[in-house]
Every structure is written in C-alpha cells, then in structure tokens.
Amino acid sequence: MKKVLSILLALVMVVLCFAACGNTQDADQGDKTQTATIAAIPKDQLKIGVIHIGDPADGSGYSYTHDLGIQGMQKNLGLSDDQIVRQLNISDSDTTAIRNAIEDCIAQGCNVIFGTSYGYMDTMEALANEHPDVIFSHGTGYKSNGSNLNNYFGRIYQARYLAGIAAGLKTKTNKIGYVSAYGTELAETCSGINAFALGVQSVNPDAVVYVKELKSWFDPANETAYAEALINMGCDVISQHCDTANPQIAAEKAGVFGCGYNSDMTKSASDGNYLELGCLLHRCRSGSYRRQMGRIRQLLQGR
Numbered sequence: 001m002k003k004v005l006s007i008l009l010a011l012v013m014v015v016l017c018f019a020a021c022g023n024t025q026d027a028d029q030g031d032k033t034q035t036a037t038i039a040a041i042p043k044d045q046l047k048i049g050v051i052h053i054g055d056p057a058d059g060s061g062y063s064y065t066h067d068l069g070i071q072g073m074q075k076n077l078g079l080s081d082d083q084i085v086r087q088l089n090i091s092d093s094d095t096t097a098i099r100n101a102i103e104d105c106i107a108q109g110c111n112v113i114f115g116t117s118y119g120y121m122d123t124m125e126a127l128a129n130e131h132p133d134v135i136f137s138h139g140t141g142y143k144s145n146g147s148n149l150n151n152y153f154g155r156i157y158q159a160r161y162l163a164g165i166a167a168g169l170k171t172k173t174n175k176i177g178y179v180s181a182y183g184t185e186l187a188e189t190c191s192g193i194n195a196f197a198l199g200v201q202s203v204n205p206d207a208v209v210y211v212k213e214l215k216s217w218f219d220p221a222n223e224t225a226y227a228e229a230l231i232n233m234g235c236d237v238i239s240q241h242c243d244t245a246n247p248q249i250a251a252e253k254a255g256v257f258g259c260g261y262n263s264d265m266t267k268s269a270s271d272g273n274y275l276e277l278g279c280l281l282h283r284c285r286s287g288s289y290r291r292q293m294g295r296i297r298q299l300l301q302g303r
Contacts (some may be wrong), residue, residue: 034186039133041111043078049085049105053092053117053218054243062218062243062262063088066116066139082185085110092119092217115139117217118188119132125149140188153188157195163259164199164209167237171259176200177230179223179247183213192241210235218243224250231256267302 018291056067074084087101094261098120105113112135116123121141128136128149146152167176173211178196182189188254197209210233212226219242227238227247231254238251239259249260 002055018159025092045109046077046079046112047083047085047108047110048074048079049087049100049102049108049110049113051087051090051098051105051113051115051117051120053119055088055092056086058244060245060262063116065262066114090117090120092117095123099127102127106131111135112137118186120218121151142187142224156188157191159190161199163239164196164201165203166199167196167257167259168200168202168204168207169241171204171207171237173234173236174204174241175233176207176209176237177209177227177233177235177237178209179214179226179238179242180211181214181217181242183211191240196239214242220244223247227251228254 050067050070052063052066054061054063056064070084074081078273087105090097090101092098098115102113102115102123111121111133113127114137115125116139118140121138121143124136124138124141125145128134128145128147132148134148135288138149138151140153141151158283178193180189183193184190193209193211199206200209211228212230214222214226216222223240223242223244223246226249227240230238231250235256237257237259238247240247240261243262245260248258248260283299
C-alpha cells in the first residue's frame with residue numbers, strides 16, 4: 001500500500017509543481033492586477049537589483065533558489081551580467097542595511113528591485129513611494145500599491161501537504177519534527193505548518209508534528225540546534241521552513257529521515273534518508289519568477 005501511495009505521490013508532485021507555480025503563458029501575460037502605466041524602458045537601459053538575505057554561493061537553500069529564478073529570468077530576457085546587481089547577506093531585521101542596499105542599487109541605475117525576504121517589505125513600501133519610477137517586487141509579502149510595488153510567491157502550502165504525506169509514511173516513532181521560522185502569527189508559516197500536518201494525518205492519524213519556532217528566517221546555528229532537539233525528543237523525520245540546509249544535515253548525522261525546503265538538499269544530506277521533495281519546493285520558488293518576467297516585459301513595452 002505504501003509503495004502505491006509513494007508512486008501516486010510522485011505523479012501528483014509533478015502535476016502540482018506546474019499548477020502551483022504558474023505557466024509560461026501566465027508569465028507572458030504578466031500581472032493583470034497592476035493598473036498603473038509605466039513608461040517604457042529600452043532593454044539596454046534595464047537594470048535589475050536583487051536583495052538577498054543570504055548568499056546564493058552557498059549552493060542550496062533560500063537565497064540559492066531565488067537566485068536560480070533570477071538567472072533564469074536573465075537568460076530568458078537576454079540581459080547581460082552587468083544588468084543584474086546583487087546585494088548579499090542583507091539582514092531582513094536591519095532596516096538601515098535594507099535601505100542602504102536598495103538605495104545603492106538605485107544609485108547604480110537599477111529600475112527594477114527584487115527583495116526576496118519577508119522583512120524587506122516595509123522598507124520597500126517606503127522606498128517605492130520615494131522612487132515612483134522604480135519597480136519594487138517583494139517576495140513572500142502581501143503589500144502592493146497598485147503602481148510600482150507588487151508582491152509574488154508560490155503556493156508552497158500545496159507542496160507542503162505532499163511533504164507531510166511522505167513524512168507520515170516514513171515515520172516509525174509517529175513523532176515528526178518541524179523547524180519553522182515563525183508560527184501562527186504569519187500566514188506563510190502558519191499555512192505551511194497546517195498543510196504539512198494535514199498531509200501527515202491523511203496517511204497516519206497517529207503521528208504528531210512537533211514544531212519549534214526560530215523567530216527568524218535565517219538562523220543557521222539554531223536551525224541545527226532545534227533540529228537536534230527534535231531528534232532527541234524521538235522525532236525520526238525532520239522537516240523545515242527556514243533558510244539553510246542545517247536541519248537536513250542534523251537529520252543525516254542522526255540517521256533519521258529529512259524533508260527539506262527551498263532547494264534540492266541532497267548535496268548536503270545525501271545518505272539515502274532524504275525525502276526528495278525539496279526539488280518540488282525549489283521549482284515553485286524559481287517558478288515565481290516566470291510571472292515576474294511578464295511584469296518586466298510590460299515595463300519594456302511601456303504597459
């Protein structure tokens with residue numbers, strides 16, 4: 001029975017990936033909710049700034065996968081490397097650092113700014129009002145001004161439900177650990193926790209999901225420590241909603257199953273106990289930038 005469920009799960013994963021993340025036609029059409037007309041910018045004058053909470057060079061995790069989306073967008077639009085300006089390791093709890101990073105991009109001529117972390121939202125909103133000729137696209141937030149500030153994200157909760165199914169099928173102790181950036185106070189993390197737990201319960205009603213909250217999106221030391229604490233409680237599957245692969249590395253070292261987030265984390269946790277669902281979540285993340293290409297095409301066309 002479990003083998004059949006696993007096969008069905010794999011098939012659903014493929015279908016859901018594309019359904020959740022949009023398609024090329026959606027990207028070409030852009031965002032129909034953006035009402036203001038923006039003056040056209042010649043392609044050779046287009047310059048895109050990207051604000052990362054981490055460093056894509058880490059090779060896995062949140063910033064890495066966002067940057068894969070940026071690279072795909074760059075290739076699709078035919079932009080040169082000097083038309084992309086990256087600001088790395090910008091803490092989303094430091095408003096001065098966020099403002100300085102964005103203003104530096106604008107000073108370098110960027111007319112589109114991508115801010116990839118939730119905590120950038122309020123500063124981006126303020127700067128959008130100060131710079132009406134610059135497009136601000138905020139990843140994971142909810143604010144928009146109908147003109148030069150918009151938001152984008154994938155339907156990650158759908159993939160989390162599938163991850164919960166996989167975790168529910170694999171656990172032997174009926175204890176599953178979940179390292180989360182935040183809890184019920186934010187819709188993104190709350191919906192993820194709920195979806196994951198519902199997925200677990202759909203195949204294993206006796207299992208319990210134990211959640212530890214970091215109160216931060218990016219906290220490598222505690223991402224490890226919280227995963228280890230959950231393992232010491234008897235959790236034999238570790239999932240996560242945080243930025244690095246550290247919970248999966250902790251799971252690998254302890255010999256328990258892990259289910260990652262943001263990217264394919266088999267590079268970091270590859271002992272055979274890794275549940276390959278991080279790739280699906282990564283496709284949803286980088287797939288979000290397909291829609292952003294539509295916005296930029298509108299900008300190039302002056303629509």
